[in-house]
Amino acid sequence: MSKIKERLAFIYENEDINRINSLIEKRIEEAKLKISKKRKQNWDELDVVLITYGDQFREEGIPTLETFKKMFDEHLSNKFELVHILPFYPYTSDDGFSVVDYKKVDPALGDWSHIESLSNSARIMFDYVCNHISSKSEWFQGYLNNDPKYNDYFTEMDPSIDLSSVTRPRALPLLSKFKLANGEEKHIWTTFSDDQIDLNFSNPQVLLDMIDVLLFYLEQGAEYVRLDAVGYMWKEVGTSCIHLEKTHEIVKLFRDLLDEAAKGTVMITETNVPHLDNISYFGNGHDEAHMVYQFPLPPLVLYSLHKGNGSALTNWAKNLEGSGEDTTFFNFLASHDGIGLNPIRGIIPEEEILSLVEELKEEGALVNYKKNSDGTESPYEINVTYLDALNKQSSSDDQRVKKFLLAHSILLTFQGVPAIYIQSMLGSRNDYAGVEKTGMNRSINRQKYPLVEIEKELNEEGTLRNKVFTELTNIIQVRKEEKLFNPNAKMEVLELNDKLFAIKRTSEDDHIIILHNLSNEQVLCGLNGKYLNILTGVVEEFNEFNSLEPYQFLWLKPVN
Template identity: 60%
Template sequence: MRKIKQLLASIYDEKLNAEAIEAFISVIEKSKKTIATRRKEGWDETDVVLITYADQFHHQDEKTLKTLDGFYQNWLKDTFSHIHLLPFYPWSSDDGFSVIDYHQVDPVAGDWSDIARLKQSTKLMFDFVCNHISAKSEWFKGYLACDPQYNNFFISEDPATDLSGVTRPRALPLLSPFTLADGRQEHIWTTFSDDQIDLNFANPVVLLAMVNVLLHYLQEGADYVRLDAVGYMWKTVGTSCIHLEKTHQLVKLFRAIADEVAPGTVLITETNVPHKDNISYLGNGYDEAQMVYQFPLPPLVLHAVHTGKATALSQWAASLNEGAKGNTTWFNFLSSHDGIGLNPLRGILPEDEILSLVEQLQREGALVNWKNNPDGTRSPYEMNVTYMDALNQRDSSDDERLARFTLAHAILLAFPGVPAIYIQSILGSRNDYAGVERLGYNRAINRQKYSLTEIEAQLNTEGSLRQRVYQQLAHLVAVRKSQAAFHPDSQFTLSSENDAVFAMERCSASGERILALFNLSNAIQAYPLSNYEFNELITGQVIKGDQLYQMQPYQVLWLHY
């Protein structure tokens, strides 16, 4: 507990009294006695995460968590070791990320017993939406009612204050006006929307309330905890209000608490920002997050496939050996409930190449979200599109779609770190324009929900794109899970024999090696193979070395030797 006390003292500049510190220690000690579930220590090649909503599938009058559990048992149990359940709490907007009550399960999805049942057959990842809460929450309603219990729970700021230096993730007002019960109008800090009210962590009562939320999730069995929008937690006027030292101290506190009460818990920070800022949340390798989202990977893989060149992807990937250190690794993904972030490309690709990629994707039907810059201009920060359609042209054949999609996910699964696959990806989903029109926001394009009967019928349709994608990705995951060289921490090296071929080698601690080759182009590429006899893991073929191997367009080779 000494470390926890030190962090609390540091966060509040030694001004927190002994009684307040004891309130934190008391709730932590109490939770420590009640959390019995043991977590897996570390990670290995068998860890593969499914990202999904709790209400992803509906069936008659059944609670959606029960339906999801049935779908997982029938279709996904052998493929995924973990399920990242996107926010399953009562919510008011943003598909769950405007949380009304952190401690309850959305009644549409079920209750905590449904979470417990799902946990019997898989490990779970929960969202800790730590930066903001719904405007419809009891906390904010109490604040507006002038209930003294909620004094200083939120941040009121004079709209005349110069906030031009604050980093803005979206093209929306930073301050939103609200009228209190006593007639006063206040302008409240809302980083993401006027329904997502930023919490005031400068108030230790707020921090204690959020620590209770974290402890509750650990009690309910969360193995992984995703810290949503974590970079914005602490605000200091006159700064950028992102990645501040106090924010890092809060992450260190959450880590210390999880280590104390539920060893083996993995904290994952979600910071859709340039790579240097992203990896800062790994701390010294032992005191902050165990994993960070690998945000540059999705747009860089897209860029590589669209250009047919591995240069930018290879140059960036070569830097990864210097990023993860200590007891840390990467959380890798290509697609998620959010769009494809562009900010992580800045500093890796020139701005004109980023804009060119955006224009290409827009021509093929992708949507774009914008952010405001301090100089009054705006920039694209996110592309909204399914990864299937992001990789392909409108007139592509299903065979070409499958080839490019397989190539991208084979890169994901071969990368150092723990891979995560979004439910829309393994279902082979296309852009949901009807959902965008119905719901009124761009991100709906990649958040389609399904009738269980309809989606199972499509997956069972022989030769359909959905079925072929499902079978191919499940096969790739099965191969990955059987190879020690794909351990998240195994040695990772790159080569550059051919600019159109992305080439990496993974080597296990016991000396097993896999040479992974990816032809990014739509043309045959010759790649020189060493004088070994290779076992190609995806097809089971034996390939003789000491030759210029002719790789077909978008072909993938996982060569074991």
């Protein structure tokens, strides 16, 4: 029995597995005939990802994907091998994550020819919003209109049933009430909002339709695929309804499809949860996700810089497990969402987390909350640009740049594939006007720009944007030239000083030591010997008296 057939038999005990399997096999063969682009078969030090919206930059009368390609080719292509375009499909809310039609490009952004054009400049990462669909989609509208085809596409639930054990990522109702065309009222499972209707994967036809979407994305050139909110796909009353065994089996099935149709396509699971749950999506190291998001990294780096102390970051990184030869971490500091706090619960004491939240709120950050099973609420994510998160409102631009670059040095040297959010690359500050316009806290870090204005700011020497863009460009390019930053190169965490975060990346015959002073004080670095700083090209003799300046970082290779 094939792997896919075995997985189907596990997921659907009482269904016609032979029929479902034959339909999947036929769809795989169709996809193989349409997929012409060869995939890179592994990752290396060149793989740095840019995270962006498809309408990030605007020009009057021009599809925004065309404008983005112009910006990318002119300013970004020499820095990034891959571009993660956040959902570029027609949508109704959540800046793209309530998809109306999985197989269309939002007309304001362009069409599939624009995606194809961009794929000539970079490899593309698609969002596969597999847990839910827009309430305005054909599928859900068909359900509301009593179309029998969609009768079992969504999860109806009696509101009197006890669902208190279900894990809640939002402080919103789990069930949303809708009226059908025949006048019936139904309560439907909506994990994230009443505009994001959870799909019912216990219906095999839903799985078949979503497999069709996944293979369609490969046909359209997706080389990385991000499984959004994947942990919630399977529902069983009486459980937490997150990370269930059948959810993992569906993820394994998706991996089988990718390997069969276009080997080398990288699958990334997005599960903003504690570390052990997160790395469970590596499976056995060969059968589930190729990469998982390194969710503790953004809040831990932020916490460490606020404390001026690297102990928590060092202890966490020293004990980090889960990545293997065929898997790695997808590292980031900022994204289109806020800075998640759940991943550091259990790493940082709760009172310290709450203290950090209050400190950031005083400096202008916003906060989203989640509902706990006991009815209380806890901070779920901090909404702020990473540049403003690291600094006080009273900080000088030079101070801002120092801390920001140090944080990104950690990102770019940490084991895994690094991803940089477009707002970070642009040196963006908090967008309060955006929050006022949308009423959403997350809009604080989702600003869009007229192309001519952002180019002017980036090119104007001495501006904050110019300093960030220029300096960050320099360290990205050095990173890409150093083979010791291959994600498969080993990482050792060094314990030199509480105020430092230090790591060593090694190969069979070489190594590099990276030092970060997380404090605003001079700190002895504790090294002896002659080293080349590959960021500056300067060779220096180190002894017990050498120190790092506040927020200084060094990338040091031994010189014989």
